[in-house]
Amino acid sequence: MCTFGQSRFPRLEKLTVLVFVLSFLVLTVVGVLTKWVLGIPLEGYWLLTHVSFGGIFTLDLAVLVVLWAHACRFDGQDTGKKACFWLMTLAGLGLILSAVLSMFTLFGTEGQEWMVSAHGVCAYLAMAAFLGYAMLLL
Numbered sequence: 001m002c003t004f005g006q007s008r009f010p011r012l013e014k015l016t017v018l019v020f021v022l023s024f025l026v027l028t029v030v031g032v033l034t035k036w037v038l039g040i041p042l043e044g045y046w047l048l049t050h051v052s053f054g055g056i057f058t059l060d061l062a063v064l065v066v067l068w069a070h071a072c073r074f075d076g077q078d079t080g081k082k083a084c085f086w087l088m089t090l091a092g093l094g095l096i097l098s099a100v101l102s103m104f105t106l107f108g109t110e111g112q113e114w115m116v117s118a119h120g121v122c123a124y125l126a127m128a129a130f131l132g133y134a135m136l137l138l
Helices: 010-037 044-068 079-101 108-137
Strands: none
Touching: 010 044, 010 108, 044 079, 079 108
């Protein structure tokens, strides 16, 4: 499954997916635009936008997992979609943890730098899962 249809809350599910897609796209555009296109650090309004939508992404990912976890169990049907969903979930969890942990000095400066790198790797995994899921829907 892992798609619309059999949910007990179809309106909530559609709204959750819409907000998830929009927040993910904003986060991706801001992150990629500042780092690779403009070549500037993520600061100022760019950082404010990224952090604001990061909070929305975090809450929305939690709701999406609650709504879809049961339907996305591996049972032999739609395996590709389910794998993309769980990869996105794990990458999203990595994004959230790396962002939050990099704000603290628990691991020292080197640990904070590692968390920023881990955030980038998780972002690429999330983008791959997002694109993979989109391709499987077509």
